[in-house]
Amino acid sequence: MSKVRIGVVGLGFFAQNQLEAWRVIEGVEIAAVCDRDPAKVEAARQRYGVERGYTDVAEMLSDGGIDAVDVATTPPSHRAIVEQVARAGKAVICQKPMAETLEDARAMVEACRRAGVSFTVHENFRFQRPMREVAGLLRDGAIGEPFFARISFRTPYDVFANQPYLATESRFIILDLGIHLLDLARCFMGDARDVSCWTKRVNPKIRGEDVATMVLDHGGGRTSIVDCSYATHQVPDPWPQTIVIIEGTEGTISLEADYRLHLTRGAEITTRHVPPPAWPWSKLPLDIIQDSVVALQKHWVESYLAGRPAETSGEDNLKVVELVHAAYADAERRR
Secondary structure, eight states: OOOOEEEEEESTTHHHHHHHHHHHTEEEEEEEEOOOHHHHHHHHHHHTOEEEEEEEHHHHHHHHHSSSEOOOOOOHHHHHHHHHHHHHHOOOESSSSSSSSHHHHHHHHHHHHHHHHEEEEEOOOGGGGHHHHHHHHHHTTTTTSSSEEEEEOOOOOOTTOOOOGGGGOOSIIIIIIIIHHHHHHHHHOOSSEEEEEEEEEOOSSSSSSEEEEEEEEEEEEEEEEEESOOOOSSSSSSTTOOOOEEEETTTTEEEEEEEEEEETTTEEEEEEEOOOOOOOOOOOOTTHHHHHHHHHHHHHHHHHHSSSOOOBBHHHHHHHHHHHHHHHHHHHHHH
């Protein structure tokens, strides 16, 4: 195989990051693009130099010449498209959240397992450079046994300007943003066995919650606090950075704003600056998100060619989806 041939379905706001990333990754060809909107299809063909454009997924699949499909549509359409691609025998990459319901998420994982195709969720936060650095320190035992973590994303940023459909969702911040942070908690502290959750809607113009605080029990005395907010007024605004602190038996890791990573062991403090690398198409301050898309998709290519599951496989990400729904269930019980 000279190049891995990718078909991209869904050409909306965030998909542009995925398209830009695919074309800078060596050994990849964007073989086709697909969207219900013909104008978006033509714009993507021209911008990314793609020969084939479609408004129908079935037609794209029947024409062949594709090894994998990157599903970048909104969540309600994910299950139908993923099952369609799996039946065609193609590898699947699906934008997060994998699905809005546990039933759909489990069905998608099962469909890909049954078809014998790899299924990866586009969970990019753990591929941000600072998060890889934190995970590396934990793997190396830099702070001994971790017992507490706080993972925080709080901002007044107007996320609805570019993605207005989010304002109409009955479940918003945990499903859209908190899911990233819950995955980071698992990445750093291990799988959680219990979650408590409190939510609030501050913005009267939206339907769902825009503030959430979750407490996770990871077992063995490990706990974490995951908190997120799109209603936090602060200057300077750290958006889109995630703030992390992890305490261990021998030290503490702190990731602060402006990508300052501190390692404290006793009286010794080591500080490093771990910003994301820049790409010709990346723009401040979104460079942290855009680089993580490149890193995730590079990882996917390496995994695909090696014939092994990606780090954020469908089966692994299903555990995050289960946490999201457990958090909502606990919040509703408290109300």
